[in-house]
Amino acid sequence: MHTFIKTNELLEREIKVSPLAAQTYSKSYRYFCKGVAPSYMDHGEGCYIYDVDGNKFIDFMCALGPITIGYNDPDVNAAVIRQVNKFASGSLQSELEVELAEKLCDIIPCAEMVRFVKNGGDATTAAVRLARAYTGRDVILMSGYHGMHDWSIGASANNKGVPQSVCDLTVNFIYNDLLDLENKLQNNSVAAVILEPIQSDGPKEGYLEGVKELAHKYGAILIFDEVVSGFHYALGGAQEVFGVSPDLVAFGKGMANGYPISAVAGRRDLLEQIEHGVFVSTTFGGDSISMAASLATIKQLEQPGFYEHINKIGTIMRDGIRERIEKYNLGETLSVSGMPAHCGVSFEGHGSLSYLDIQSVYSQTMIQNGILVFAIYFLNKNHTEKEAYDYLDATDKAFALIRQAIDEDSVDGILLGGKVDPVFKRNIK
Numbered sequence: 001m002h003t004f005i006k007t008n009e010l011l012e013r014e015i016k017v018s019p020l021a022a023q024t025y026s027k028s029y030r031y032f033c034k035g036v037a038p039s040y041m042d043h044g045e046g047c048y049i050y051d052v053d054g055n056k057f058i059d060f061m062c063a064l065g066p067i068t069i070g071y072n073d074p075d076v077n078a079a080v081i082r083q084v085n086k087f088a089s090g091s092l093q094s095e096l097e098v099e100l101a102e103k104l105c106d107i108i109p110c111a112e113m114v115r116f117v118k119n120g121g122d123a124t125t126a127a128v129r130l131a132r133a134y135t136g137r138d139v140i141l142m143s144g145y146h147g148m149h150d151w152s153i154g155a156s157a158n159n160k161g162v163p164q165s166v167c168d169l170t171v172n173f174i175y176n177d178l179l180d181l182e183n184k185l186q187n188n189s190v191a192a193v194i195l196e197p198i199q200s201d202g203p204k205e206g207y208l209e210g211v212k213e214l215a216h217k218y219g220a221i222l223i224f225d226e227v228v229s230g231f232h233y234a235l236g237g238a239q240e241v242f243g244v245s246p247d248l249v250a251f252g253k254g255m256a257n258g259y260p261i262s263a264v265a266g267r268r269d270l271l272e273q274i275e276h277g278v279f280v281s282t283t284f285g286g287d288s289i290s291m292a293a294s295l296a297t298i299k300q301l302e303q304p305g306f307y308e309h310i311n312k313i314g315t316i317m318r319d320g321i322r323e324r325i326e327k328y329n330l331g332e333t334l335s336v337s338g339m340p341a342h343c344g345v346s347f348e349g350h351g352s353l354s355y356l357d358i359q360s361v362y363s364q365t366m367i368q369n370g371i372l373v374f375a376i377y378f379l380n381k382n383h384t385e386k387e388a389y390d391y392l393d394a395t396d397k398a399f400a401l402i403r404q405a406i407d408e409d410s411v412d413g414i415l416l417g418g419k420v421d422p423v424f425k426r427n428i429k
């Protein structure tokens with residue numbers, strides 16, 4: 001049985017001085033069962049993490065996507081330490097910047113040039129600005145999550161604090177629905193169509209080709225947000241998997257095994273606008289530590305068999321979730337969505353239980369069984385069949401308890417701590 005004494009002490013202290021006691025929403029205690037889940041990590045090793053109370057978990061969160069190789073990887077560490085002993089951010093560029101830019105132009109199909117920033121949202125925002133400057137238009141059509149900046153969060157349900165005039169310039173379109181996209185392209189003067197190319201089970205046959213054709217027909221720039229899909233499904237991202245190249249792409253998360261770096265890449269004529277008055281510049285954009293980490297990470301991602309391994313492990317997990325949903329007859333409450341490399345469980349309410357009651361039973365049980373996961377899993381190089389089957393054993397126990405909760409129409413006696421209580425909740429049950 002895990003105990004969380006130190007986690008809970010630290011939480012009590014941090015809540016007083018930092019909102020949500022975490023710097024990323026979905027890493028906050030609010031997204032787990034309070035009191036019976038870890039919040040603070042001591043160290044990681046491969047695909048395992050150790051919390052401040054000495055508990056060990058198999059980590060299927062992978063820091064929400066960045067950990068593609070594994071924690072404490074000797075090659076990434078060595079590259080980082082080599083550079084730490086030289087400089088981090090300097091008054092001049094590091095040679096690594098040239099190497100990494102060349103490498104990305106080599107491996108990303110649409111990349112003729114690349115500009116480095118820090119967060120995924122910086123990269124999507126840079127891409128949107130380049131598209132607006134190029135087209136002389138303002139409206140953005142988006143599908144997916146693209147970061148915290150006004151142009152994108154303004155078009156979400158969580159747009160408090162964003163001026164209405166900014167919200168009005170971004171319109172959501174429905175993924176995998178070309179008619180909806182064309183309708184919105186007809187009715188707006190669109191600078192860019194930006195989307196996460198892989199959502200839920202992925203694009204329908206011909207969908208991404210259709211998006212590209214429509215965007216160009218209406219004079220808009222096509223941007224793929226590959227902040228999640230990049231480096232997780234294939235080295236060149238979804239554009240490599242599906243053979244459709246956008247005009248611009250944003251990468252982040254998985255490119256440096258946890259070190260902060262992101263990039264906007266794409267057509268030369270679009271990127272070159274940065275030399276002619278389109279402002280994309282950050283103090284830490286050239287941070288050489290992350291570049292050293294990224295080069296060492298990509299070197300491993302390039303090894304033959306890397307993505308075959310990830311897909312094999314992911315397929316075992318995805319198939320196993322499906323089997324267990326059937327085994328416990330939970331098809332009305334649980335569904336599995338995603339492609340093998342990044343996939344997981346979605347929750348619906350049942351009877352008097354809300355989707356958060358059901359999710360809480362899942363989350364608590366996974367933690368009790370040594371699995372750290374945020375409904376949808378990420379994988380890294382170190383996950384093997386052993387960890388996949390450990391995940392499925394825990395999943396089996398979680399689903400059995402969900403079945404029990406539904407049959408009893410209650411989580412009393414099942415939940416031992418708080419419930420999952422996200423800041424942003426769905427409207428539906």
Ligand SMILES: Cc1ncc(COP(=O)(O)O)c(C=O)c1O
Nearest residue numbers: 119120121145146147225227228
């Ligand atoms: C698809 C996608 N784009 C952009 C972002 C924003 O990235 P960041 O949080 O690094 O700014 C995220 C973050 O989760 C994301 O999932």
